[in-house]
Amino acid sequence: MKIITNIIGALFFSIVLLSGCKVGPDMKPPEVLMPDAYRFEYNDNDSIPDLTYWKVFKDPVLLRYINNAIDNNQDLGIAMNRIEESRLALGISKTLQLxxxxxxxxxxxxxxxxxxxxxxxxxxxxxxxxxxxxxxDIWGKYRRNKESAVASFTQTNYGYRAVMLSLVTQVANTYFTILDYKNRYKIALSTYKSREESYSIIKDRFDRGYTALLDVNQAEIQMNFAYTQMIRYQRLIGNSEISLSILMGEMPHKIETESTLYERELPFYVPVGMPSDLLLRRPDILKDYYNIVRLNADVGVAVAQRFxxxxxxxxxxxxxxxxxxxxxxxxxxxxxxxxxxGPIFNFGRNKKRVEIARTKVKAAVLQYERTVIRSVGEIDNTLLEIDTYRKEIEATQSMLAAAGSAYTLSKARYAQGVVSYLEVLDSEKTYFRVQMNLSRLYRQRIISFVKLYKGLGGGWIEMEISK
Incomplete structure (x- = not known):
């Protein structure tokens, strides 16, 4: 009995000495050289605004669709179930030391x-x-395993947030695309009605011998062209409504909109803060960071298996x-x-497991660096888009006013017999093209703000991550 007592005492003494030992490398955050500012930033404000989606997208209908998508989207539901799976795995890892x-x-x-x-x-x-x-747990194998499980759980949480952020931006992009297509449909419809009226007048003049058949043919061609554009945007609206319904986790249905594309209020410039803030805000960057933490802990598990x-x-x-x-x-x-x-000779299998684990960490660090660099580039590109689209819109608005005036004058000159109908057609086509282009530019600038919202990591719901 005394021998047994001595053995147990020696074992517990060894436990006390080795309980703090954890083999394998401790986590060292990767260093990424961040720029001091974005290349195309046009302000001196160094604080990131609160980019919650209910403040960015001031449209109650859009907000309802976003909330529907958050509640019902299947991809987001799958991501939530992965969080639960990861939480349960973390619970298992905590019991391995017991x-x-x-x-x-x-x-x-x-x-x-x-x-x-x-x-x-x-x-x-x-x-x-x-x-x-x-x-x-002399060598810290189970403690490293717990580190890995905690990192995996945290990574899954940020993965969920990344899916949510992507979902919100997809819903917003699709919604604004529908507004654009509806606006273009109205332009095509108005143009079709105008050309239909012109065709009737010219056809009547031809029947009375006042104009040539060429004018009738040209008028009919332009009337039918406007009609095909009208049908085209009917189709595109329907396609986009189906896409938005699916994003909301619902069967395809008609999407109601209360506002028009031109009713959007957008700021002239946007404060975006320091690039280094991205490391703390963007869920995709944080997801990749905790992937490094998880794989680094797995190296410790692999090393411990050699003892x-x-x-x-x-x-x-x-x-x-x-x-x-x-x-x-x-x-x-x-x-x-x-x-x-313990192992004596296994043909280097345990050593190779450690090498494999270290290789995975190196690949994860490269993935993290790539995500950071791409995120900075994404925001720079979006800031450039916001500013250049603004300038394009201003120029196109001036162009639209001139094109509208030219179209009105050409119709009056044609009615007076001063010019041929070809001049009317040319000015009318220019006016139609500029109207369509302005609608497209408005949508692209709005979507640039949506991309900026996503790029800065704004709008995701804060969740408590328990460890």
């Missing part, structure tokens, strides 16, 4: 006892005993060869023993 208790019940007949000792003669054997097993493991097992229960007297006092037996086991 002892396990199992129940042993055996009944048999032979010359070998349940504890594998030889008995002199054939005999009945009955065992009923609980058993406690505990593998001591011996120490386990303690305690068994106490009833052992008897007579079932009728199974619960007699002399049937109570117990044992406590330790097991030290």
């Amino acid at each position: 002892p396990s208790i199992k129940f042993l019940g055996q009944a048999g007949y032979g010359t070998i006892s349940p504890n594998n000792t030889i008995i002199p003669s054939e005999n009945d054997q009955y065992v009923l005993a609980p058993q406690l097993s505990w593998e001591l 011996p493991s120490l386990s303690l097992t305690a068994t106490g229960g009833l052992v008897n060869d007579d079932a009728t007297n199974f619960f007699t006092s002399n049937s109570l037996q117990w044992s406590v023993y330790g097991i030290l086991a």
Whole structure:
């Protein structure tokens, strides 16, 4: 008994000495050289605005669609289930360091006892005993495993936020695309009605011998062209409504809109803050960062597998060869023993596992760096778009006023017989093209603000990450 006590005391002394030991590398955040400012930033404000989507998209209909998508989108639901799966895996990892208790019940007949000792003669054997097993985490294998599980859980949370951010921007982009297509449909419809009226007038003049057949043909061509554009945008509106319905997790249905494309209020310039703020805001960057943390902890797990493991097992229960007297006092037996086991020669498999784990970390660091660089480039590109689209819109608005005036004058000159109908057609086509182009530019500038919202990592719902 004294020997057993000494062994147990030595084991616990070893545990105290080695309990703080964790083999493998500790996490060192990768260093990414960030620029001092964005290349195309046009203001001196160094603070990032609160880019929550309900403040950026001041449209109650759009906000309703965004909330519907957050509640019902299947991809977002899948991402949420992955969080739950990761949370449960984290719960498992927390229990690996704790002892396990199992129940042993055996009944048999032979010359070998349940504890594998030889008995002199054939005999009945009955065992009923609980058993406690505990593998001591000397090298920090289970603590590294917990680090990996915590990082995986955190990574999954940020993955969910990245999916949500992408979903919100997709809904907004599709909604503004529908507004653009509806606006272009109205332009095409108005143009069709105008050209239909012109065709009737010219056809009547031809019938009375006042104009040439060429004018009739040209008028008919332009009338039908406007009609085909009208039908085209009907189709595009329907396609976009189906896409938005699917994003909201609903069966395809008509999308109601209350405002027009030109009713959007957008700021002249946008403060975007320092590029380094992205590292703390963008969920895709944070997701890649915690992927490095997870894989770095896995290196520690792989390293720990190269060292011996120490386990303690305690068994106490009833052992008897007579079932009728199974619960007699002399049937109570117990044992406590330790097991030290470790690899000796396995053809370098454990070493290669460590090398594989380190290689995964290197790849994850490169992925992280790529995400950071692309995010800065994405915002620079979006800021450039916002400013240049603004300038294009201003020039196109002036062009539209001139084109409208030219079209009105050409119709008056044609009615007076001063010019041919070809001049009217040319000015009318220019006016139609400029109207369509202005609608497109408005949509693209609005979507640039949506892209900026996404690029700065704004709008995702803050969630508590418990570790």
